[in-house]
Amino acid sequence: MALLTRFTSTRPPYVMSQTHSVDWLARAHASSEAALERLDDADREAFAVKMAWLIRRVGCSPDSIARRASVLPDFTACESDGAVPNVLYDDPRTDGGHGAHPHGHSAATRTELFARAVDAYFAHEYASVRDAPDDLIHVTCTGYVSPSGAQKMVAARGWGGRTRVTHAYHMGCYAALPAVRIAAGFIASGAECVDIVHTELCSLHLDPSDHRLEQLVIQTLFADGLIRYAMTASDDGPGLLPLSACEVVLPDSANAMRWVSSDWGMQMALARDVPDRIAGELRGFILELYRRAGLELDAIKRSVFAVHPGGPKIIDRVREVLELEPAQVQTSRDVLLDHGNMSSATLPHIWMRLLADPRVPRGTLIPSLAFGPGLTVAGTLLEKR
Amino acid sequence: MALLTRFTSTRPPYVMSQTHSVDWLARAHASSEAALERLDDADREAFAVKMAWLIRRVGCSPDSIARRASVLPDFTACESDGAVPNVLYDDPRTDGGHGAHPHGHSAATRTELFARAVDAYFAHEYASVRDAPDDLIHVTCTGYVSPSGAQKMVAARGWGGRTRVTHAYHMGCYAALPAVRIAAGFIASGAECVDIVHTELCSLHLDPSDHRLEQLVIQTLFADGLIRYAMTASDDGPGLLPLSACEVVLPDSANAMRWVSSDWGMQMALARDVPDRIAGELRGFILELYRRAGLELDAIKRSVFAVHPGGPKIIDRVREVLELEPAQVQTSRDVLLDHGNMSSATLPHIWMRLLADPRVPRGTLIPSLAFGPGLTVAGTLLEKR
Numbered sequence: 001m002a003l004l005t006r007f008t009s010t011r012p013p014y015v016m017s018q019t020h021s022v023d024w025l026a027r028a029h030a031s032s033e034a035a036l037e038r039l040d041d042a043d044r045e046a047f048a049v050k051m052a053w054l055i056r057r058v059g060c061s062p063d064s065i066a067r068r069a070s071v072l073p074d075f076t077a078c079e080s081d082g083a084v085p086n087v088l089y090d091d092p093r094t095d096g097g098h099g100a101h102p103h104g105h106s107a108a109t110r111t112e113l114f115a116r117a118v119d120a121y122f123a124h125e126y127a128s129v130r131d132a133p134d135d136l137i138h139v140t141c142t143g144y145v146s147p148s149g150a151q152k153m154v155a156a157r158g159w160g161g162r163t164r165v166t167h168a169y170h171m172g173c174y175a176a177l178p179a180v181r182i183a184a185g186f187i188a189s190g191a192e193c194v195d196i197v198h199t200e201l202c203s204l205h206l207d208p209s210d211h212r213l214e215q216l217v218i219q220t221l222f223a224d225g226l227i228r229y230a231m232t233a234s235d236d237g238p239g240l241l242p243l244s245a246c247e248v249v250l251p252d253s254a255n256a257m258r259w260v261s262s263d264w265g266m267q268m269a270l271a272r273d274v275p276d277r278i279a280g281e282l283r284g285f286i287l288e289l290y291r292r293a294g295l296e297l298d299a300i301k302r303s304v305f306a307v308h309p310g311g312p313k314i315i316d317r318v319r320e321v322l323e324l325e326p327a328q329v330q331t332s333r334d335v336l337l338d339h340g341n342m343s344s345a346t347l348p349h350i351w352m353r354l355l356a357d358p359r360v361p362r363g364t365l366i367p368s369l370a371f372g373p374g375l376t377v378a379g380t381l382l383e384k385r
Numbered sequence: 386m387a388l389l390t391r392f393t394s395t396r397p398p399y400v401m402s403q404t405h406s407v408d409w410l411a412r413a414h415a416s417s418e419a420a421l422e423r424l425d426d427a428d429r430e431a432f433a434v435k436m437a438w439l440i441r442r443v444g445c446s447p448d449s450i451a452r453r454a455s456v457l458p459d460f461t462a463c464e465s466d467g468a469v470p471n472v473l474y475d476d477p478r479t480d481g482g483h484g485a486h487p488h489g490h491s492a493a494t495r496t497e498l499f500a501r502a503v504d505a506y507f508a509h510e511y512a513s514v515r516d517a518p519d520d521l522i523h524v525t526c527t528g529y530v531s532p533s534g535a536q537k538m539v540a541a542r543g544w545g546g547r548t549r550v551t552h553a554y555h556m557g558c559y560a561a562l563p564a565v566r567i568a569a570g571f572i573a574s575g576a577e578c579v580d581i582v583h584t585e586l587c588s589l590h591l592d593p594s595d596h597r598l599e600q601l602v603i604q605t606l607f608a609d610g611l612i613r614y615a616m617t618a619s620d621d622g623p624g625l626l627p628l629s630a631c632e633v634v635l636p637d638s639a640n641a642m643r644w645v646s647s648d649w650g651m652q653m654a655l656a657r658d659v660p661d662r663i664a665g666e667l668r669g670f671i672l673e674l675y676r677r678a679g680l681e682l683d684a685i686k687r688s689v690f691a692v693h694p695g696g697p698k699i700i701d702r703v704r705e706v707l708e709l710e711p712a713q714v715q716t717s718r719d720v721l722l723d724h725g726n727m728s729s730a731t732l733p734h735i736w737m738r739l740l741a742d743p744r745v746p747r748g749t750l751i752p753s754l755a756f757g758p759g760l761t762v763a764g765t766l767l768e769k770r
Binding site for chain 1: 491492493496500526528529530531532533536537539540541543544545546548549550551552553554555556557563566567569570571573574632633634635636637638639642643644645646647648652757758759760761
């Protein structure tokens with residue numbers, strides 16, 4: 001047996017309301033355009049107004065995402081009258097309108113910012129942890145640095161001979177599920193305690209010179225997320241017990257979602273029909289997940305769902321297709337509202353809430369779903385213990 | 386039980402002798418310097434001569450690495466009278482001396498070249514494979530693209546509902562060992578067959594504008610490597626049976642080796658004392674590896690070593706510290722001579738040779754060692770079956 005337990009999350013330091021983020025994004029795009037096209041102040045202002053209108057029209061509204069957190073101060077500059085300097089992106093409010101980095105700083109700078117934030121997070125997160133885990137799985141798709149924050153912390157704590165570090169990198173939003181699968185394998189091979197740590201710093205990967213609608217949508221969805229939990233070789237609660245798992249790469253969907261190492265950070269591509277493509281597979285997928293756990297599909301009625309909220313639409317589609325009550329996906333909506341899409345860190349935030357929520361009784365089934373490039377649909381059926 | 390078996394490797398299409406590679410590197414550095422510093426032809430030629438002298442002095446000699454392969458034609462341009470165009474790096478012989486990309490092309494181009502080569506490799510490699518594995522672990526530290534070549538092949542073959550893809554990325558030269566560890570966990574969790582595929586395209590990550598000695602050393606060591614093998618839930622040979630494993634992050638060594646996502650591909654840092662630091666840990670490490678397999682250290686005498694040949698020096702140090710006969714590390718030297726350092730693909734090439742070698746009888750112990758950022762020392766003790 002193996003149990004997911006001991007969830008702790010840390011909110012990145014800079015939090016911006018979604019309403020302000022539209023203004024910030026519009027200004028960053030205008031600053032970039034002004035630098036590249038040598039716009040004067042009036043044209044830049046007009047461009048910002050146009051971008052704000054577009055972003056409000058196509059982007060995720062404050063009804064679905066109220067706030068997002070970042071390790072960068074950049075996004076909060078607009079809320080603090082320019083007192084906070086931008087470190088990665090240009091903003092005419094704080095850079096004097098020079099527009100020196102119309103794409104944001106280069107990949108090397110983004111990687112260094114990632115390393116600094118993640119090193120600090122690991123050091124702080126483990127400062128009061130007394131027992132070395134057998135394994136530490138570090139999950140991210142937003143920064144690649146070796147040695148990693150995980151390895152540095154393990155060495156600094158003197159755990160280098162005890163804790164094996166594994167990087168589960170570049171799988172995207174669904175990566176909690178392969179991480180849990182890898183952890184379950186380590187437990188099956190004799191480990192007692194496997195820590196899983198997600199450090200997703202999505203805010204490091206904007207390119208404000210890319211004004212395509214698809215990018216504007218993406219830029220209103222993603223946020224930074226930091227969370228840690230453990231899989232233990234025990235079935236004593238409280239915790240979440242994996243009953244079954246399933247992972248599928250859909251055919252003919254390779255171009256529907258991409259996440260690629262590029263010049264100005266990582267670059268995402270996201271087709272509009274992703275929620276529909278996923279929805280088309282969901283019934284069969286869920287049926288298989290329950291079947292593998294020896295359960296009939298009518299057990300759905302007594303289940304609470306953990307759905308990776310890539311955006312608000314995918315939660316709607318899951319609800320429709322599986323004919324769920326609003327309450328059955330409410331926690332997924334709540335996490336989206338409070339945090340935005342934190343890539344692979346999102347699903348563990350939902351698990352953490354469901355585990356702590358006294359309204360969700362022990363014995364509740366928690367089918368958990370996440371989606372990513374492939375297209376990959378990944379899921380696990382958990383039981384609250 | 387679990388057995389490593391069914392090794393098949395593919396040599397990347399462009400093979401260059403080490404002797405020629407020194408000339409190529411010297412010219413690429415001179416072309417870069419000429420573009421950045423506006424050197425005239427005479428100064429560029431003088432710079433090339435100086436670089437060739439330096440590279441011969443500090444770099445790996447043709448006695449240790451005879452040839453290296455790449456997916457890029459660039460390096461063979463010098464051997465074919467300029468008939469082959471350079472795609473990533475400038476060379477005055479083929480670009481007319483313009484020096485348009487003094488660092489080589491950008492990270493985005495390198496990533497696209499990686500994707501194209503790796504997609505083609507997976508499609509070709511699996512064209513004649515009939516049975517879908519339960520799991521496919523894709524190992525690389527030289528290109529991050531989602532969906533990956535692994536995912537695309539799985540989808541194209543109609544295996545999307547059967548084969549789970551796992552990315553084991555960005556661990557560096559020792560990554561075969563965590564990959565084997567992850568595979569063993571999948572087998573322990575019920576999988577029958579786990580494929581492991583390494584695609585290391587190190588040749589995509591040079592920056593010829595960086596003339597530091599450390600970089601010159603690195604640029605004479607690394608090469609591209611493509612290899613596939615399987616772990617099966619069977620102990621019938623022929624194959625290699627893992628008896629024990631060990632993985633250690635050394636203290637105070639975080640800066641000794643780095644591998645970081647950067648502007649002109651991935652950037653490596655490598656301190657001169659890495660072989661000595663590793664050597665200092667080796668005796669205790671090997672002792673522990675044998676102890677975990679229930680064996681005494683005198684079993685070393687009847688062992689053949691698979692040592693990741695980061696460079697020729699580390700093999701020498703392993704031999705010295707463990708008092709080995711030359712024959713006990715000869716296969717590691719042979720793979721270095723024939724291929725160079727193919728990062729994580731190197732150790733599997735050594736395993737493949739030892740498994741196929743009739744002079745290595747069944748029952749032979751094969752302690753296997755690899756090293757990477759952390760510093761990490763990773764090992765497994767295999768037995769030939």
